[in-house]
Amino acid sequence: MKERWKMSIDPQLIHVLVCPEDKGELHLIEAENCLYNPRLHRKYEIRDGIPIMLVDEAESVDEAEHVRLMSIIEAGGSIVSGR
Numbered sequence: 040m041k042e043r044w045k046m047s048i049d050p051q052l053i054h055v056l057v058c059p060e061d062k063g064e065l066h067l068i069e070a071e072n073c074l075y076n077p078r079l080h081r082k083y084e085i086r087d088g089i090p091i092m093l094v095d096e097a098e099s100v101d102e103a104e105h106v107r108l109m110s111i112i113e114a115g116g117s118i119v120s121g122r
Contacts, residue, residue, distance in 0.1 A: 048088055056120040059092050066117035068108065074120065077112070080105050 048067065058065055058076045065074040065083070074083040074090055081097040082104075083090055100108065111117060 048085060048090060052090075053118055053120050056090060056092070060094050060097075064119050064121035066108075066112050066119055068111055068117045070111065070116060071108070075108050075112070075117070077105065077109060082108070 047069065053067055056065055056074065057063060058079065058081070060081070061076070061079060063076065063078055065076055067074055071082075072085045074085065074092075075081070076083075080100050080102075081094075082100055083092055083097050085091070
């Protein structure tokens, strides 16, 4: 299995990022290298420290994946954007 290179997003950028579709806050889940919108069940990939904020490239997640990601968020494993 190919190992993914993970790089942090600039903390100042986190505070201004919102979902490009509903303009709401996102959850940065560094362990998953993504930003997640629980309202729309959409996951935005982070490549080389750059969030890919295109609706067409977002991954829609099923209910099981949503529950898994929410458990990470509820356990304090995310940083909330847009604040």
